[in-house]
Amino acid sequence: MDTRPIKILVAKPGLDGHDRGAKVVAHALKEAGMEVIYTGLHRTVDQIVRIAIQEDVDVIGLSIMSGAHIPITERLVKKAREEGIDDKMVVVGGVIPVRDVLRLKELGVKGVFPGGTPFSEITSFINDNAKKS
Amino acid sequence: MGVAKYTKDEKDRITDVTLQSGIHVKACYGPEDLEQVGFSYEKDLAAPGQYPFTRGIHAEGFRSRAWTTRQYTGFGTPEESNERFKLMISHGQTGLNVAFDLPTQMGYDSDDPMAEGEVGRVGMAIDSLRDFEIAFKDINLEKIGSGLTINAVASIMLAMYQAVAEKYGFDPKRISATPQNDILKEMIGRGSWIFPVEPAVSLIGDTIEYSMNVLPRTNPVSICGYHIRESGATPAQEIGYAILIANAYIDNVLKRGYDVDDFVGHFSFNLNVFGNIWEQVAKFRAARKLWARNLKEKYGVKKDSNMYLRGLFGGGGYGLTKAQPENNIMRGAYYALSAALAGAQTIALCSYDEAYTIPTPHSAILSLRTLQLLMDEIGLRDTVDPLAGSYFIETITKEMEAKIEEEMEKVEKVGGIVRAVATGYVQRLVSRQAYEYEKGLQSGELKKVGLNIHTEGEPMDVELHEYTGESAEKQVAALKQLRRERNDREVQRTLKELETATRAGKNVMPYLVESCKAYATVGEMARVFRDVFGEFQEPALF
Numbered sequence: 001m002d003t004r005p006i007k008i009l010v011a012k013p014g015l016d017g018h019d020r021g022a023k024v025v026a027h028a029l030k031e032a033g034m035e036v037i038y039t040g041l042h043r044t045v046d047q048i049v050r051i052a053i054q055e056d057v058d059v060i061g062l063s064i065m066s067g068a069h070i071p072i073t074e075r076l077v078k079k080a081r082e083e084g085i086d087d088k089m090v091v092v093g094g095v096i097p098v099r100d101v102l103r104l105k106e107l108g109v110k111g112v113f114p115g116g117t118p119f120s121e122i123t124s125f126i127n128d129n130a131k132k133s
Numbered sequence: 134m135g136v137a138k139y140t141k142d143e144k145d146r147i148t149d150v151t152l153q154s155g156i157h158v159k160a161c162y163g164p165e166d167l168e169q170v171g172f173s174y175e176k177d178l179a180a181p182g183q184y185p186f187t188r189g190i191h192a193e194g195f196r197s198r199a200w201t202t203r204q205y206t207g208f209g210t211p212e213e214s215n216e217r218f219k220l221m222i223s224h225g226q227t228g229l230n231v232a233f234d235l236p237t238q239m240g241y242d243s244d245d246p247m248a249e250g251e252v253g254r255v256g257m258a259i260d261s262l263r264d265f266e267i268a269f270k271d272i273n274l275e276k277i278g279s280g281l282t283i284n285a286v287a288s289i290m291l292a293m294y295q296a297v298a299e300k301y302g303f304d305p306k307r308i309s310a311t312p313q314n315d316i317l318k319e320m321i322g323r324g325s326w327i328f329p330v331e332p333a334v335s336l337i338g339d340t341i342e343y344s345m346n347v348l349p350r351t352n353p354v355s356i357c358g359y360h361i362r363e364s365g366a367t368p369a370q371e372i373g374y375a376i377l378i379a380n381a382y383i384d385n386v387l388k389r390g391y392d393v394d395d396f397v398g399h400f401s402f403n404l405n406v407f408g409n410i411w412e413q414v415a416k417f418r419a420a421r422k423l424w425a426r427n428l429k430e431k432y433g434v435k436k437d438s439n440m441y442l443r444g445l446f447g448g449g450g451y452g453l454t455k456a457q458p459e460n461n462i463m464r465g466a467y468y469a470l471s472a473a474l475a476g477a478q479t480i481a482l483c484s485y486d487e488a489y490t491i492p493t494p495h496s497a498i499l500s501l502r503t504l505q506l507l508m509d510e511i512g513l514r515d516t517v518d519p520l521a522g523s524y525f526i527e528t529i530t531k532e533m534e535a536k537i538e539e540e541m542e543k544v545e546k547v548g549g550i551v552r553a554v555a556t557g558y559v560q561r562l563v564s565r566q567a568y569e570y571e572k573g574l575q576s577g578e579l580k581k582v583g584l585n586i587h588t589e590g591e592p593m594d595v596e597l598h599e600y601t602g603e604s605a606e607k608q609v610a611a612l613k614q615l616r617r618e619r620n621d622r623e624v625q626r627t628l629k630e631l632e633t634a635t636r637a638g639k640n641v642m643p644y645l646v647e648s649c650k651a652y653a654t655v656g657e658m659a660r661v662f663r664d665v666f667g668e669f670q671e672p673a674l675f
Contacts, residue, residue: 015235015251017324020364020567027568040671041324042239044247066235067490067600068250097489097597116455116584118575 006130007035008059011048013072017041021094021115022063028119034126045075049083057088058130064094070103077108089130093117136408136570136579152412152529154369154536162524170531177422177531181517184429185422187530189476190441194517195508200472201479202504203280203445207232207257208491209604210611211267214257217494218272224498225505229272230280230445230481232256232491233290238325240286240659243608252605255491256282259290260612261654265297274298278309280355280445285327287314288336289658292645295348309350311401314340317378318357320554320669321563322364327659330555332666336641338385343642345396352401354382355445362405363451365567368416369533371405373540374559375420376427377550383432393432398439406468407452411529414520417446417475419533446472448482457583458595461485466503473513474520480504486595493598557672612654619652627651628661635665
């Protein structure tokens with residue numbers, strides 16, 4: 001049985017500097033036994049994909065508060081496909097209006113966690129769905 | 134029940150109340166409590182308008198002047214923001230509090246690839262003086278003061294504010310701007326930093342030095358405990374860190390050979406209001422006292438009015454919930470009450486829909502009315518510091534003071550605030566606390582109406598401010614037109630002079646004003662600083 005912990009990248013794309021949510025979720029994931037890498041602020045999509053490859057993570061989690069979640073996710077999914085890492089699960093959290101959840105899922109995002117989602121919901125979703133490479 | 138922790142027994146009797154800053158609240162207070170905390174009327178309280186200003190900075194409080202109402206406003210293009218500014222002023226708002234979009238805050242032009250998807254989204258887009266000309270059109274800048282919510286490139290925006298004022302014929306000596314201009318708090322929370330700590334602090338020093346000489350009514354820095362608390366800090370940490378940060382800016386200007394009494398009277402604060410009402414009131418009273426004592430005892434400030442803690446007390450966004458959003462209207466009213474009871478100079482309230490997006494005209498005016506009815510309808514201007522002398526308030530004000538001092542000592546022990554921020558010490562403390570707080574909410578240990586208690590009812594639809602990409606397209610088109618029409622040679626000349634001055638360590642402000650007047654863009658001016666200073670390397674931790 002594979003006992004290696006799930007490795008997840010918590011990423012802050014774009015210019016938005018509100019990282020309270022990202023850091024709080026990073027704490028929760030870590031406490032749930034996952035290995036967490038945090039990118040820090042102001043990352044471009046290219047940088048995030050590069051870190052995901054270098055660190056060989058199982059999951060890429062984007063935290064977006066500025067409202068630009070759709071264009072940013074589109075770019076990330078495209079870049080991940082180009083780099084051949086579209087098998088990695090992508091999840092998105094932050095200020096995400098209900099009406100945009102479907103659109104994000106169409107783009108290939110597996111889980112969407114708007115602000116206020118219980119930690120247990122996030123961690124069990126990732127535990128159940130992340131495929132370890 | 135706010136953010137205090139309540140322990141109850143099986144009969145639902147409260148057996149313990151602990152405020153977020155760690156103060157235990159007793160069921161009843163009397164004179165013996167004052168004695169126990171060593172309260173002295175002369176040293177701890179005194180009359181309003183007298184050192185240490187616990188009761189407020191003016192002898193007559195709100196009788197002599199009501200608080201300024203300054204709602205945070207701005208979105209889309211300068212045209213759209215100008216319209217909203219005028220709407221708020223026409224409804225009786227007495228100051229502007231300008232919101233900039235993220236590309237502007239981060240020193241990128243609207244057509245920069247980094248700006249994609251962000252132009253005009255969380256504030257207005259500003260690329261050049263031409264945008265400021267539109268944004269401030271038909272606004273009397275000698276009458277209406279403006280808060281500018283900008284930090285990393287605050288020096289550029291302050292220069293632009295002077296340039297637009299001059300363009301419209303106002304006297305720089307009579308205009309009043311309050312840029313946030315607090316980079317250390319951006320590094321702790323909110324994250325709109327660009328340059329490394331030392332040059333970033335030095336740019337703030339430049340704006341303070343320049344304002345003294347050229348923009349005497351301007352408050353060149355507004356220390357934002359607000360954002361530190363929004364990131365997870367306790368009220369005691371919020372004030373402790375804010376005072377230490379202010380001291381770092383003072384130290385920078387003192388090195389330039391000025392007397393502290395020449396400039397410190399123009400420091401202002403932007404502090405947070407949400408949660409337990411008593412803790413908030415005690416926090417503000419203790420903050421005024423500690424700031425005054427810090428200036429008098431550490432820096433030898435002589436003039437009383439230079440020791441005033443002047444502040445915008447903002448009804449905090451983190452207190453609001455997405456669940457049952459109309460409850461935020463009531464929350465806002467209580468936050469405003471806390472701020473008014475604590476003697477705010479200026480109040481801004483988050484609007485009830487701000488847990489979703491930026492406010493609609495309707496919700497923004499509702500917040501303004503909340504402040505106005507408090508001012509004119511229910512007696513908040515009747516008398517100064519009505520809570521003074523309460524056994525409870527005076528006791529917890531003393532206790533809060535001790536908690537704040539404790540937080541300051543912890544930072545001093547790790548080498549002071551500049552070092553504590555550069556190494557991520559403060560960020561780590563604050564993010565850990567944010568996590569504990571969130572866990573408290575999720576477990577129900579901390580109560581929040583509509584979120585974890587009294588959650589019955591259908592979710593409601595909120596009418597939201599719509600963002601369309603149209604504003605961004607217009608802004609980019611206007612920027613391209615500006616680049617065609619301006620005198621490029623003049624732009625290059627002023628930028629070159631800015632670069633030379635920056636490399637030489639001169640005060641950059643006069644050069645920025647010249648660049649602004651030549652219609653250099655924010656991105657071009659910020660590029661000069663990026664090239665000379667480099668970028669802040671964020672400590673990678675959470």
